[in-house]
Amino acid sequence: MKKHTKKLAKKIAKKVAHKLKKKLPKKLAKQIAKDSITRQITAALEG
Numbered sequence: 273m274k275k276h277t278k279k280l281a282k283k284i285a286k287k288v289a290h291k292l293k294k295k296l297p298k299k300l301a302k303q304i305a306k307d308s309i310t311r312q313i314t315a316a317l318e319g
Contacts, residue, residue: 277313277317281306281309281310281313284305284309285302285305285306285309286305288301288305288308288309289301289302289304289305
């Protein structure tokens, strides 16, 4: 389950990063996306 969630997170993160990329540097956008996705998934798993 966790492995699958991580895969999904990466997919979403890529989409989010792509949207942010237009406004932010690539590396920063990726980091922000990863952080927010991780937070969301953690909340979902705990909630």
